[in-house]
Amino acid sequence: MRTSWLAAALVAITLISGCGEGSTAGDSGDKDAPTIALFLPESKTTRYEAFDRPLFEAKVKALCADCKLLYQNADQDAAKQQQQVEAALAQGADVLVLDAVDASAVASLVNQAKQKKVPVIAYDRLISAISYEYYVSFNNVRVGEMQGQALLDAMTKAGTVDKGKIVMINGAPTDPSSADYKTGAHKVLDGKVQIGREFDTPDWSPDKAQQEMEQAITALGRDSIVGVLSANDGMASGAIAAMKRAGFPTLPPITGQDAELAAVQRILTGEQYMTIYLNIRAEAEKAAELAVALGRGEKPAAPTTVNNGTAAIPSFLLDPIPVTADKVKETIVKDGFYKASEICTAEVAAACAKAGIQ
Numbered sequence: 001m002r003t004s005w006l007a008a009a010l011v012a013i014t015l016i017s018g019c020g021e022g023s024t025a026g027d028s029g030d031k032d033a034p035t036i037a038l039f040l041p042e043s044k045t046t047r048y049e050a051f052d053r054p055l056f057e058a059k060v061k062a063l064c065a066d067c068k069l070l071y072q073n074a075d076q077d078a079a080k081q082q083q084q085v086e087a088a089l090a091q092g093a094d095v096l097v098l099d100a101v102d103a104s105a106v107a108s109l110v111n112q113a114k115q116k117k118v119p120v121i122a123y124d125r126l127i128s129a130i131s132y133e134y135y136v137s138f139n140n141v142r143v144g145e146m147q148g149q150a151l152l153d154a155m156t157k158a159g160t161v162d163k164g165k166i167v168m169i170n171g172a173p174t175d176p177s178s179a180d181y182k183t184g185a186h187k188v189l190d191g192k193v194q195i196g197r198e199f200d201t202p203d204w205s206p207d208k209a210q211q212e213m214e215q216a217i218t219a220l221g222r223d224s225i226v227g228v229l230s231a232n233d234g235m236a237s238g239a240i241a242a243m244k245r246a247g248f249p250t251l252p253p254i255t256g257q258d259a260e261l262a263a264v265q266r267i268l269t270g271e272q273y274m275t276i277y278l279n280i281r282a283e284a285e286k287a288a289e290l291a292v293a294l295g296r297g298e299k300p301a302a303p304t305t306v307n308n309g310t311a312a313i314p315s316f317l318l319d320p321i322p323v324t325a326d327k328v329k330e331t332i333v334k335d336g337f338y339k340a341s342e343i344c345t346a347e348v349a350a351a352c353a354k355a356g357i358q
Contacts, residue, residue, distance in 0.1 A: 033066035034094035034295025039084055041101045041125070042076040045204060045234055047258050048099075049073070051280045052124075056097070059288035067292060076203045078102040078174075085109045089116055095291045099123040102174040119294040122313070123287050126176045131311035133294060134302060136287045139317045140177045143276050144184020146322040147229060147255040150274045152192060154253035155227050164226035165196030167216040169209050169239055171231040173200045181231045181257075193227065196220045201235055210238035217246045228254040233263035236272055259323065259332055264343055267325050268351035277321040277331050286316050329357050 038056055040048045053071060060067050070088050074081035078101040085096065089112060096113050098120060100106045107130040110120050120132040127135075155161045168185065171178030178200065189195070197216040201208050209230065217225065225243075230236035233256035243251055253273035256263050266272035293300050302314030323331050333340055344352035352358070 032296075033064070033068060034292075035068040035070065035092055036060055036095045036097065036291045036295055037070040037072075037085075037088040037093040038097045038123075038291075039081060039088075039099060040071075040073045041081070041099050042203070043073055044076065044206070045232065045258060046260050047278075047280055052099075052284050055281050055284035056288045059285040060292060063289065063292045064295070067295065074101050076101055078105060081106075082109060086112065089113060089118060093118060095119055095121070095295045097121045097123050097287050097291050098127070100125050100127055103127050103176045104129070104174065121287055121290055121294070124177070124283065126306060126308050126313070128176065128308045129310050130308075132313065133299070134290050135306055135308075135313045135315040136283060136290065137177070137315070137317060138278055138283065138320050140180030141184040141187075143257060143320045144181035144186075144231075145188050146184075146276060146320060147181070147231070147257065147274075148185035148188030150322055150324070151227050151229050151253055151255050152188060154273050155193065158226075158253070160226040160252070161193060164224040165194040165220055166227040166229060167213065167220075167225060167239070168195055168198040168229045169212055169231065169235050170198065170200045171235070172202055172204050174202075175204070178231060185229055189229070196225065201231075204232060204234060206234040206238035208238070209235035210242045213239040213242035214246070217242060222246050222248060225252055227252050230255050232257040233260040233272075233275055234258075236263060237266075240266070240271055257320075259337060261338055261342060264323075264328060264332060264338065265345070265348045265351075267323070268328060268343070268348055268355055268357075270325070270351075274322055274324045277323045277337070279318060279321070279335070281335075282318050286318075290316075325351075325355055328355060333357055 043049050057069055070093060072084035081101045096118060103125040106127055110130045110132050113120050122135045124137050170182045199212040228239050230239055236254050236256040251271055255274055256272055257276035259275050259277040263272055263275050302316055304315050305312035306315040321331055332338055340357050344357060
């Protein structure tokens with residue numbers, strides 16, 4: 001269950017030498033105890049600090065007890081991330097695992113690493129314009145396709161496909177995954193629904209998503225909106241807040257991604273239609289395995305490649321899973337991503353019982 005692996009992760013974190021802000025690395029080039037640096041982009045999305053970081057760090061320590069770990073979160077600040085990466089290189093990092101704030105603007109950082117013969121893994125977001133060792137993520141176009149299909153299915157069931165317009169709230173334009181999600185959603189939705197308003201949301205901000213939804217309601221009219229394609233759960237929360245504030249008698253179906261706890265609860269109570277469940281454990285642990293291997297001078301074969309505009313990057317792409325209320329028990333709860341007791345608070349207890357979650 002999730003409690004046990006999170007506890008193990010937290011224990012591992014306390015054992016990490018030199019981890020976190022202001023930490024220092026050991027000597028570079030030690031194949032038995034390489035220094036691995038992990039850089040995550042922001043903390044507004046709960047997954048990074050709650051899952052990606054502890055899972056990655058725990059797996060590294062399980063594979064390499066003597067490995068040294070550096071960790072930094074950029075808080076959605078590209079300039080801050082640049083300073084963090086440059087500092088890690090100066091401190092002797094042997095491997096970089098980089099989830100870029102602005103994936104189109106970090107080629108210079110990757111180049112700095114290449115000059116020092118430090119391998120780079122692009123984590124979650126594809127870095128463009130330069131070659132590097134690996135890319136570890138999910139099939140992002142497929143995520144968008146699943147979101148679009150789920151929304152279309154919900155609207156078809158409600159008989160509202162031709163009764164109004166949808167609003168699309170896409171992710172940050174600096175995140176190349178956002179473009180993939182959008183591409184996938186449009187592949188499913190174009191020609192089948194009317195898109196009344198579409199937004200690219202800076203920083204994946206729930207607050208900005210709420211403002212965008214308010215603009216859409218003002219422009220289109222409350223009664224004409226029959227669906228909302230939100231690229232993730234945080235922005236879905238903002239859109240839902242805007243619709244509640246506008247007095248929607250019934251919320252239209254709305255999509256999400258990341259299986260945030262609050263979103264899973266909203267799905268069970270009917271405020272949100274679905275989320276995309278990403279097996280972050282598998283993603284973080286694969287990145288950790290590759291980082292340790294690279295630190296030891298090894299280079300495992302990848303099952304596929306992804307063209308980043310400059311090179312075919314050896315890639316590990318995991319499968320996303322669409323989750324509606326009837327699928328929460330067999331996916332999120334079964335995997336131990338959340339315990340039933342965490343989901344089924346007093347406000348959600350009746351909905352949990354209906355979904356067979358105890």
